[in-house]
Amino acid sequence: MAKVEKKFKFTVLATDVVIFTIKDDKLQVLLIKMKKEPFQACWAVPGGLVNPEEPLEQSAQRHLLLKSGLKNVYLEQLYTFGKVKRDPLGRVVSVAYFALVPSENLALKTSQEYAGVGWFPVNKLPPLAYDHSEIVALAKERLQAKLGYTNIIYSLLPKHFSLSDLQAVYEIILDKKLDKRNFRKKIFSLKLVKKTGEERRGRAFRPAELYEFISRRPAVVQIL
Amino acid sequence: MAKVEKKFKFTVLATDVVIFTIKDDKLQVLLIKMKKEPFQACWAVPGGLVNPEEPLEQSAQRHLLLKSGLKNVYLEQLYTFGKVKRDPLGRVVSVAYFALVPSENLALKTSQEYAGVGWFPVNKLPPLAYDHSEIVALAKERLQAKLGYTNIIYSLLPKHFSLSDLQAVYEIILDKKLDKRNFRKKIFSLKLVKKTGEERRGRAFRPAELYEFISRRPAVVQIL
DNA sequence: GCAAAAGTGTTTAACATACACCCATGG
DNA sequence: CCATGGGTGTATGTTAAACACTTTTGC
Incomplete structure (x- = not known):
């Protein structure tokens, strides 16, 4: 059995959003600092559970809006991460999205739920919670590829x-x-x-x- | 409220697999004929619920093996479909995969669970259950694109x-x-x-x- | 007048495209 | 010997890549 008490009895669904911008001539990612165990004080990508009557993309948009204060930005489904033990609290399958936001008008919003929020250069990320390093790495690859064949x-x-x-x-x-x-x-x-x-x-x-x-x-x- | 009695109280996770092969000089898709309501006698792509301790890809592989009898084939995550009302029985989010199987050694397996199984040319599909037409269409697009830049x-x-x-x-x-x-x-x-x-x-x-x-x-x- | 980024064409090489005939076999 | 798909080369156009200097401004 796991060392951590499971919070979720069943498989639950979450969305995570990798938010990119260009800032200080670097590609940066928005991270939030977690308050709760088991990743207390760890940085992570914004995200959370999907509400029962909420489409997936809307869930991602909600997390995006909450953290960046931005609407109507580019948002694309990236990949769904489903390793059984990616979250110690139970089986959480996460549909990851990535978003691109313009460098202007960046007004970060923190919330009571988290201990902080900030931009980090994608090449100098701190250790991240869950499998979020993997998610960000994939998002970066996808972004690089898409620059080549889209606008x-x-x-x-x-x-x-x-x-x-x-x-x-x-x-x-x-x-x-x-x-x-x-x-x-x-x-x-x-x-x-x-x-x-x-x-x-x-x-x-x-x-x-x-x-x-x-x-x-x-x-x-x-x-x- | 919905007309159909909900089967799932919570959001549940499924995988669906679009299995492609080349047969009779056509690109064909494996479909199964459903037995149960609300899609009785409808054709659909193989799939089903994800087990609690099962990684997503393994779930897809399980459905693939069950229907095609094939292992070790090309399998890739396609997209995750999460419209709230895509399944009348409740909130079912489906992680769709697509698989490519060689034209030789095709031994279809049917099971008691279904009324039949068969190959259909992708350009002449019958009406499909759920949002499976959309899933197959996306899988075909992805396959076409990937032929151009992969092996x-x-x-x-x-x-x-x-x-x-x-x-x-x-x-x-x-x-x-x-x-x-x-x-x-x-x-x-x-x-x-x-x-x-x-x-x-x-x-x-x-x-x-x-x-x-x-x-x-x-x-x-x-x-x- | 100097420092700094903006703006501008040409030449060459690589690659993509278009195209038609002879070959080898089984029947 | 005929019908059928298998196999082969060249010429042309298009696109990618390499490359350096002049312009305009604020200070």
């Missing part, structure tokens, strides 16, 4: 941005340098963005033209 | 096969013709197969050289 990067950028901003986000997530001229050629040829007519001034160098995405809906597009 | 097609072919056999499987699943010479060039350049030295004789035309896969483990490879 979902729009969900990490503000309404207006420079092409250098855009390129930087690709470089940060893929963790490799891209050629500026080839990059621009590709982005233009795919008709992903258009000029806003504005430019960003006020810095000690040439102003950057600002662009916006022509479409902010997920689409498959061969980028890389 | 999983090996799991649909027998140990020895001709290059025309291989090409035919691609053409059937992708539902488009491929150029024979370009196809061979690609397959050879990727070092996916090697000659067995044998050839297939006994037909009224030139014998075909037989090949085998160099690796029969899943790998990412740009094929299309």
Whole structure:
């Protein structure tokens, strides 16, 4: 028998959400600090049980809203984790999602339920509760893959941005340098963005033209 | 309240498995005919509840073995379906898998639990129970996509096969013709197969050289 | 005038595509 | 000898990759 008293008699369902953003030129993940045993003071990805009359995605959205205060962000089902002993309190099967939130307007909300909340660079995560390290690693892989053949990067950028901003986000997530001229050629040829007519001034160098995405809906597009 | 008496008081977990094979030059799906209400005499994809101490994939494998008699086939988690009212008997969340089984050695097993079992061309499916039409449609999409960037097609072919056999499987699943010479060039350049030295004789035309896969483990490879 | 990022084309190599005929066999 | 699928090469177009300098601004 387990050393920890089981809380759940039956198999229960949870959702967990890996929330990504770009902050300080790094890909960061939102983590919450747990209060309760058996992972007291451990960091984890936001999540919780699915309500009986609640669709899965709505459950994920609820945790997302609670922790990040954000609605209408990119949210995608990632994978369902079902190892029997992933939670010491009982059989908890978790449907993991990942979300992409823009770097602006980040207002973290903590709640009484948790001891804290914060952003962590995905490459320097603390040890995580449950199998959450595995979940985050898979989410990162999926994100990297999807950047290559979809347009979902729009969900990490503000309404207006420079092409250098855009390129930087690709470089940060893929963790490799891209050629500026080839990059621009590709982005233009795919008709992903258009000029806003504005430019960003006020810095000690040439102003950057600002662009916006022509479409902010997920689409498959061969980028890389 | 629902018209049908609920069987499950709490949310329960199930797995469903979309089993694909190539048969009669068509992509076919294994379906079972249900005995019980509320889908009496309806066709459905094999599946069932997850046991309390059973990992998800093992549950899928169990249903796979029960219906197809096959072990050690390609099996991959597809998506988790969680609409609240997808099952009239209560809240059943289903983790869907898809499996690829070789066209040889197909020995269908029926069981007392079901009224029948059979293969159906994926393009001519009968109406299915629950949301299984949606599940099969998604599985087919995933399979088509994965053919393009992985080597999983090996799991649909027998140990020895001709290059025309291989090409035919691609053409059937992708539902488009491929150029024979370009196809061979690609397959050879990727070092996916090697000659067995044998050839297939006994037909009224030139014998075909037989090949085998160099690796029969899943790998990412740009094929299309 | 200097530091810093913005912006801009061309050349080359690799790959994808299109395409048609001869070969070997069983009957 | 005929019908059938098996097997093979080249030429062209498209796309990816490599590469460096000029421009514009704030200070």
